[in-house]
Amino acid sequence: MDGPAVEIEYLRKRYGGFEALAGVSLTVPRGTVFGLLGPNGAGKSTMVKSLLTIIRPTECRGRMLGKPIGDRATLGKVGYLPEHARFPEHLTGRQVIGFSAGLAGVGVEETRRRTQALLARVGMKEWADRKLSTYSKGMRQRIGIAQALVNEPEIVFLDEPTDGVDPEGRIEIRKMIESLREEGRTVFVNSHLLGEVEQVADEVAILSKGRVIESGKVAMLTRLAKRFEIRTVGPVPPALRQVLERGGMRVAGDCISLDAEDAAPVQPVIDQLRSSGVAIRELREAKDSLEDIFLRAVQGKEAA
Amino acid sequence: MRAFVTVIVDSIRLLRARALFWVSLFISAFVALIYLSIGFDDRGMSLLFGAFHFDMPFMTKGSEGAELLYLGIFRNFIVAWWLTWIAVVIALVSCAPILPEFMTEGAAGVALSKPVSRPLLFAYKYIGALLFIGLQAILFAVIVFIAIRWRVGTWNPTVFWSVPVVLLVFSYLFSVLVLLGIRTRSVMASVMLTLILWLMCFIAQVGESVCHSAANHGIGITGGELSEEERASWKAAYPWARLPYVVLPKPGETTSLLDRWIVLGDGDNLGNSTFEAMNRNGRFDNLDEGVKDDLARHSPAWVIGSSLAFEAVILGLACLAFSRRDF
Ligand SMILES: Nc1ncnc2c1ncn2[C@@H]1O[C@H](COP(=O)(O)OP(=O)(O)OP(=O)(O)O)[C@@H](O)[C@H]1O
Ligand SMILES: [Mg+2]
Numbered sequence: 001m002d003g004p005a006v007e008i009e010y011l012r013k014r015y016g017g018f019e020a021l022a023g024v025s026l027t028v029p030r031g032t033v034f035g036l037l038g039p040n041g042a043g044k045s046t047m048v049k050s051l052l053t054i055i056r057p058t059e060c061r062g063r064m065l066g067k068p069i070g071d072r073a074t075l076g077k078v079g080y081l082p083e084h085a086r087f088p089e090h091l092t093g094r095q096v097i098g099f100s101a102g103l104a105g106v107g108v109e110e111t112r113r114r115t116q117a118l119l120a121r122v123g124m125k126e127w128a129d130r131k132l133s134t135y136s137k138g139m140r141q142r143i144g145i146a147q148a149l150v151n152e153p154e155i156v157f158l159d160e161p162t163d164g165v166d167p168e169g170r171i172e173i174r175k176m177i178e179s180l181r182e183e184g185r186t187v188f189v190n191s192h193l194l195g196e197v198e199q200v201a202d203e204v205a206i207l208s209k210g211r212v213i214e215s216g217k218v219a220m221l222t223r224l225a226k227r228f229e230i231r232t233v234g235p236v237p238p239a240l241r242q243v244l245e246r247g248g249m250r251v252a253g254d255c256i257s258l259d260a261e262d263a264a265p266v267q268p269v270i271d272q273l274r275s276s277g278v279a280i281r282e283l284r285e286a287k288d289s290l291e292d293i294f295l296r297a298v299q300g301k302e303a304a
Numbered sequence: 305m306r307a308f309v310t311v312i313v314d315s316i317r318l319l320r321a322r323a324l325f326w327v328s329l330f331i332s333a334f335v336a337l338i339y340l341s342i343g344f345d346d347r348g349m350s351l352l353f354g355a356f357h358f359d360m361p362f363m364t365k366g367s368e369g370a371e372l373l374y375l376g377i378f379r380n381f382i383v384a385w386w387l388t389w390i391a392v393v394i395a396l397v398s399c400a401p402i403l404p405e406f407m408t409e410g411a412a413g414v415a416l417s418k419p420v421s422r423p424l425l426f427a428y429k430y431i432g433a434l435l436f437i438g439l440q441a442i443l444f445a446v447i448v449f450i451a452i453r454w455r456v457g458t459w460n461p462t463v464f465w466s467v468p469v470v471l472l473v474f475s476y477l478f479s480v481l482v483l484l485g486i487r488t489r490s491v492m493a494s495v496m497l498t499l500i501l502w503l504m505c506f507i508a509q510v511g512e513s514v515c516h517s518a519a520n521h522g523i524g525i526t527g528g529e530l531s532e533e534e535r536a537s538w539k540a541a542y543p544w545a546r547l548p549y550v551v552l553p554k555p556g557e558t559t560s561l562l563d564r565w566i567v568l569g570d571g572d573n574l575g576n577s578t579f580e581a582m583n584r585n586g587r588f589d590n591l592d593e594g595v596k597d598d599l600a601r602h603s604p605a606w607v608i609g610s611s612l613a614f615e616a617v618i619l620g621l622a623c624l625a626f627s628r629r630d631f
Contacts, residue, residue: 056628078417
């Protein structure tokens with residue numbers, strides 16, 4: 001079966017009068033790690049829950065794994081780690097995984113085998129038969145991830161998987177996400193931790209106030225945001241500053257920055273500075289991190 | 305099937321983790337054992353497996369008095385109090401958390417994102433509670449069945465009627481509890497409101513019954529004769545008094561069916577003349593006479609059928625609320 005793992009044509013969700021998702025569309029290619037970014041309250045969880053029928057979208061057109069979104073049987077091939085997963089405290093880690101497997105229709109014997117393997121994979125073997133009430137936050141999260149994988153899903157939705165996990169655990173989770181991709185699964189990660197997503201995601205979409213404001217391959221987004229910075233000794237004189245700004249550059253005090261793929265457009269600026277007698281202190285090539293792109297996109301949207 | 309078993313096991317784990325469950329099981333076993341512990345010998349009767357002994361010449365082993373007493377306790381305590389009220393309250397309270405707990409955010413997400421539809425999940429949860437209460441009721445009936453054989457000497461399979469009857473009464477009320485649980489997500493609130501509804505069912509039944517005897521037999525609330533005009537106004541009011549009774553479930557009348565269906569050794573049922581005689585000295589008040597009168601008016605099929613209709617509507621609403629809810 002080919003085609004994208006998730007293809008949302010149009011998705012809208014209103015909570016009463018509040019529009020949590022205002023007509024979103026996006027595509028998640030198969031076998032990739034997809035990061036959905038956005039500030040708190042942007043609608044990330046709402047989007048994932050809509051795809052998983054946990055909430056009823058107001059309007060939804062699109063397909064998941066080749067079937068219309070909301071198709072029951074398809075959900076057997078999907079794994080889900082809820083945000084702040086609060087599994088019942090009286091269950092043991094093994095029972096939580098078993099519950100998920102049972103509802104997904106995984107056979108008893110198969111469940112036993114997979115649970116054993118998954119517990120080892122998330123490093124919870126010794127704790128498997130203790131109650132969740134004795135777990136730390138990070139341990140619950142690990143069990144939550146194991147539970148999401150027990151039906152060997154084609155696509156896994158992880159809503160803030162590193163929430164409450166220590167730095168070492170975060171690295172482990174990242175490696176796990178990478179290994180899932182190697183196994184050919186699609187991973188959909190919700191996060192507001194951009195550094196992490198940048199390291200692992202192939203594609204991202206940035207969601208703000210219920211709208212996708214930026215999306216694409218991480219490599220492309222960060223390349224688009226390549227720029228050069230020139231620092232002068234003392235502030236740029238006002239007259240020159242006006243000229244530069246008219247030329248589409250940003251000037252702040254002693255720093256001139258311009259977006260450019262290569263160094264060619266920088267040369268005339270150097271000439272202009274030199275001819276005006278301004279001394280150059282530093283010239284460097286700068287690359288925006290996903291965080292810069294994210295902040296710029298979100299702030300730009302808010303200003304607009 | 306796999307999903308069904310998974311949901312049931314999950315419900316049982318939830319109940320087992322609650323102190324209340326163990327308390328209720330303990331009380332249930334305790335009552336059955338107390339009953340079992342009443343014995344008779346050549347000199348009279350004993351309590352708690354012989355720990356206390358009372359010399360009573362009319363209550364010796366094998367005497368008619370002993371049998372009457374033992375079955376009388378069954379009718380006047382076990383059926384009239386335990387099965388009608390206490391066991392049902394305990395069952396409601398102990399099963400109350402099943403849906404609200406299931407619906408807490410975070411826990412619900414995993415279950416709802418599975419290839420099991422919401423109505424089905426809902427049905428599994430509901431049936432799970434019924435199964436669980438049914439098992440408890442069977443256990444209780446078995447102990448009583450054995451107790452009667454041991455103490456009175458007869459096998460009486462009709463005591464097993466208590467299982468479906470208790471289950472029916474429980475299910476009427478549990479449907480309401482489930483609907484309220486889904487709407488309020490609060491165990492406490494849903495239990496309280498359900499108990500209030502139960503009271504309303506009782507009031508509706510008494511109201512209908514009183515109004516009926518006033519309108520049709522000319523008997524006033526205090527028992528006196530009514531004038532023609534009074535009777536006419538009761539007659540006019542009767543359809544209104546009947547409406548809530550018809551709509552609401554009939555837990556009281558459903559349990560009263562046990563009086564007809566549990567048959568004693570000599571072929572008489574629990575509401576028979578022997579017990580009438582025993583109860584004539586003022587222990588049965590008018591209310592119970594009224595219940596008997598109403599039982600004669602309303603067939604078991606009508607009592608159970610109309611109650612189940614109510615239950616079906618409530619369950620439909622609950623299932624709809626559960627299926628449409630955002631988590
Ligand atoms: N059940 C609900 N009823 C009403 N409003 C809701 C409900 N659930 C979410 N919202 C609103 O929808 C918006 C999006 O919420 P959502 O949980 O999707 O955000 P998020 O992007 O996941 O944020 P976070 O990063 O904090 O998890 C929020 O403004 C929230 O207040
Ligand atoms: Mg969220």
